[in-house]
């Protein structure tokens with residue numbers, strides 16, 4: 235536990251230090267980030283989402299004699315739809331979840347807290363979770379400013395504040411990519427063995443994990459991870475991977491020999507994956523913090539209450555009992 239707190243403190247201090255350095259940098263802003271982008275060929279030009287151009291016609295650098303794919307440009311040109319999808323994936327899903335909690339209520343422990351704690355996640359796992367999760371949240375928020383802020387934030391701000399917000403978001407977005415990638419790779423490699431589907435997962439989905447408070451109370455079978463967590467894990471592994479690959483391709487086009495069409499395709503995939511990851515992240519965060527009583531301590535201390543384990547992960551608890559670990 236103390237190890238996890240030490241790691242977490244280091245990560246958080248690092249994040250604060252880097253954001254402070256970036257805040258200093260905003261003194262030298264690039265005004266084209268928030269103005270309508272001018273169109274002219276620039277050597278090595280690749281598309282950037284900064285401010286999203288109103289005329290998304292991307293001219294080819296002379297070194298790459300290739301026509302930009304019109305359909306990809308069409309997708310990127312739908313800037314208002316992109317902005318709406320990004321906002322809906324965050325605020326729309328949040329609103330739906332709040333409505334669900336108001337109507338349905340949260341999931342309480344049937345027998346309250348037993349006071350007996352069970353080790354669920356190692357200190358390393360807790361640290362790796364936050365190494366990926368904190369940058370992921372910052373990437374989603376800064377991505378929202380870059381991809382949709384022109385429609386939803388800029389109209390209510392003066393030019394200087396908007397320019398500062400975009401400059402800071404853009405730098406933070408690039409900076410946070412690196413701890414996110416590290417957290418992503420470690421989470422996927424370390425946790426994949428616990429996330430393989432099992433036959434009882436279908437039943438879990440059929441009764442929505444037993445989280446519905448109307449009708450007969452159900453507690454479907456679940457191993458270490460329940461079916462909902464497994465779905466989140468694999469969505470994160472797949473679309474997080476798309477975000478990482480597409481992001482690296484756009485950040486280092488020369489290193490990876492990325493053409494303009496490939497960069498456009500990467501941007502489309504990056505945005506689509508963001509919408510999916512944002513929506514799932516909102517649900518995941520609500521499940522952990524609001525919906526499941528006793529669930530949050532798993533990712534703070536690494537321990538859960540015995541009654542929480544019995545109620546939500548009965549097969550895992552049975553295995554621990556058989557092995558004499560509880």
Ligand code: HEM
Pocket residue numbers: 354363366367368370371421425459463464466467470515518519522523529530531532533
């Ligand atoms: C405030 C934000 C967040 C909170 C409070 C939170 C909380 C938690 C908790 C409590 C668990 C353990 C669940 C269990 O033991 O059954 C967990 C697991 C997990 N979290 Fe988060 N999380 C947050 C953000 C994120 C983000 C942004 C990501 C994506 C980068 C993420 C990825 C995961 C994954 C992949 C798991 C493993 C799924 C499983 O097997 O349970 N989390 N989180």
